[in-house]
Amino acid sequence: MKKIMLVAALLSMVYLASLGKITPHPYSQKAIHADSTKGLDPETGLVIAKELDMVKAQCTGCHSSKMILQFRASREGWLERIRWMQRTQKLWDLGEAEPVVLDYLSKYYGPVKHAQRRQPLSNIQWYKLNK
Amino acid sequence: MTQKRRNFLKKLIGTSAMSVLGTEIVFSNNMPKGYSPVILNSLDDNALEMLKKNKEMTILSDRPWNVEAPAHLLDDEVTPLDKMFVRNNGNPPENIDIKSWTLTIEGESAKTKKTFTLEQLKKQFKQYTYQIQLECGGNGRSGFVPQASGNQWSEGAINCAEWTGVRLKDVLNSVGIKDDAVYIGYFGKDTHLSGDPKKVTISRGVPIKKALEDESLLAWAVNGQEIPLMHGYPLRLILGGWPASVSGKWLEKIVVRNKVHDGEKMDGTHYRVPLYPIEPGGKAPDSDYRIIESMPVKSVITYPKTGAMIDDGKTLSLRGHAWAGDLEVSQMEISIDFGATWQKVSLQKPKNRLAWQHWSTEVKFPRKGYYEVWAKATDAKGIAQPMVIPAWNPAGYLNNSCHRIAIKVV
Known part of the structure; x- marks a missing residue:
């Protein structure tokens, strides 16, 4: 049953795409890599949460959501990025939105633990080499 | 859709994955974990097609465009255009008229100011072709722990294509360089992401010695073709072996400076590293940084x-x-x-x-x-x-x- 529903969902997505609901425009379309479906905003690939609309209003109006998706940092780390954008990239004063945006970024895009000097190879897609 | 209906649907399907393309995907919860919805991936596929890039390239950012090659795509001896990484800081210029495009050489250490059309550059100076490696200063950044900010490049922000143009030194010498010249800086026609036309996206440079090397080019062709828009059409500075950000794209001006060029992204932690090793996650005072010059082996x-x-x-x-x-x-x-x-x-x-x-x-x-x-x-x-x-x-x-x-x- 689950499989049927999945297929139905996928078919509906393909159908919607064929209706032209997304019309990629050169140099302005939002291309995203979603790595899970536990609540990702289809427009940006960002985690869906109550702060998301604010994050989209403050952040992804100017730059790719991938700038957020590929980075992980503590609250202080994200604040440092905001300050840098304010210093050099004409980002406005976020005012009351700042703690909301920081709550979101540090909660969903907080630091992850890694091996210190070199990580094991990961995401290997094994294939048979015949040559 | 009303808030009521949204809440109702949320309760019904028990998920926050509420909508794709403005409508609901019912049962999206049932999608296997780690599964990327077809449409989201197809957006990247469309973007790569639009950029004329190999479909195995990885898009790190789409505003600005930053795209890298997985290592196995770099197998060619001369990197084909569709496998060349893209690192942009702003938006490429629009409505480029190749006939009216000019390059101006000026600056406090230039003996005079001269402006060249592309035709003049091609006719007045001898042309050269070199195969030149260009590597982003941040290539491999994803390996650092704690994570360093910026595009998380793996191995693929490197290419080695054949660039054709005139020697920068021939053009600079025709303008005249004063004895006190220290550095050159470039300006391009790309636009700032903020949309402010007064803001310079990036304006970097190199010491005069590097600028005067035989392989330092003002190039209009790569692999025998016009330079693609993403790579600096119609004119690009090529300074191989150094962070590729010194190879300015959409080139319209070069300044000959009597001091280290102080353009955008020549300061702070931009393309600069501490003079001495610091502990992971540490800091160094701004005065203890040096500009990256030659890239390492x-x-x-x-x-x-x-x-x-x-x-x-x-x-x-x-x-x-x-x-x-x-x-x-x-x-x-x-x-x-x-x-x-x-x-x-x-x-x-x-x-x-x-x-x-x-x-x-x-x-x-x-x-x-x-x-x-x-x-x-x-x-x-x-x-x-x-x-x-x-x-x-x-x-x-x-x-x-x-x-x-x-x-x-x-």
């Missing part, structure tokens, strides 16, 4: 693609490229035992100065199992690639640690 395994499974007893062919900034690579080695022992491999001379060098070898594995092939290049001064991540720095530059691929002998 590095290599990549381009064949086979990581993840190859081969039959026990079979010989595996391996190949790739090596480069060392301004220097030549003098030795190339691989290890199949996590760096315990190394075997020298065959290494070609560069086609010209600042071109990458091709290496190849064959290897036999002693028994079944999981192996990693590590590749290590050594430059003409005897400096080799580290096996672990080199000195951490705040903006994550210069990770030239050995490239590794996974092999299974079955």
Whole structure:
């Protein structure tokens, strides 16, 4: 049953795409890599949460959501990025939105633990080499 | 859709994945974890097609465009256009008129100010073609822990294509350089992401000595074709072996400076590293930073693609490229035992100065199992690639640690 529903969902997505609901425009379309479906905003690939609309209003109006998706940092780390954008990239004063945006970024895009000097190879897609 | 209906649906399907393309995907909860919805991936596919990039390229950012090649795509001796990484800081200019495009040379250490059309550049100066390695200063940034801010490049922010143009020194000499000249800086026609036309996106440069090298070009062609828009059409400065951000795109002006160029992204942690090693996550005062010049020695395994499974007893062919900034690579080695022992491999001379060098070898594995092939290049001064991540720095530059691929002998 689950499989049927999945297929139905996928078919509906393909159908919607064929209706032209997304019309990629050169140099302005939002291309995203979603790595899970536990609540990702289809427009940006960002985690869906109550702060998301604010994050989209403050952040992804100017730059790719991938700038957020590929980075992980503590609250202080994200604040440092905001300050840098304010210093050099004409980002406005976020005012009351700042703690909301920081709550979101540090909660969903907080630091992850890694091996210190070199990580094991990961995401290997094994294939048979015949040559 | 009303809030009520939204809440109702939320309760009904018990998920926050509320909508795709303005409507609901019912049962989206049932999608397997780690599954990327078709449409989201197809957006990237469309973007790569629009950019005329190989469909295996990885988009790190779409505003601005930053796209890299997985290592196995770099197998060609001369990197084809569709496999060249893209690193943009702003938006490329629009409505380019090649006939009215000009390059101006000026600055406090230029003897006069001159403006050239592309036609004049082509007619007035001798043309040269060189194969030149261009590597992003942040190539390999994703290896740093703690994470350094910026595009999380893996190995693929490197290319080595054939650029055609005139020598920068011939053009500078025709304008005249004063004795006090220290540096050159470039300005391009790309626009700032904020949309402010007064804001400069990026304006970097190099010491006058580097600018006057034979291989420093003002190029209008790459691999015998017009430069693609993403790579600087119609005119690009080419200064190989240094962070590729010095090779200014959409070039409209070069300034000859009597001091170190102070353009956008010449300061702070932009393309600068601490003068001395600091602990991971540490800081250094601004005065203790230096501008990155020649890139460090590095290599990549381009064949086979990581993840190859081969039959026990079979010989595996391996190949790739090596480069060392301004220097030549003098030795190339691989290890199949996590760096315990190394075997020298065959290494070609560069086609010209600042071109990458091709290496190849064959290897036999002693028994079944999981192996990693590590590749290590050594430059003409005897400096080799580290096996672990080199000195951490705040903006994550210069990770030239050995490239590794996974092999299974079955």
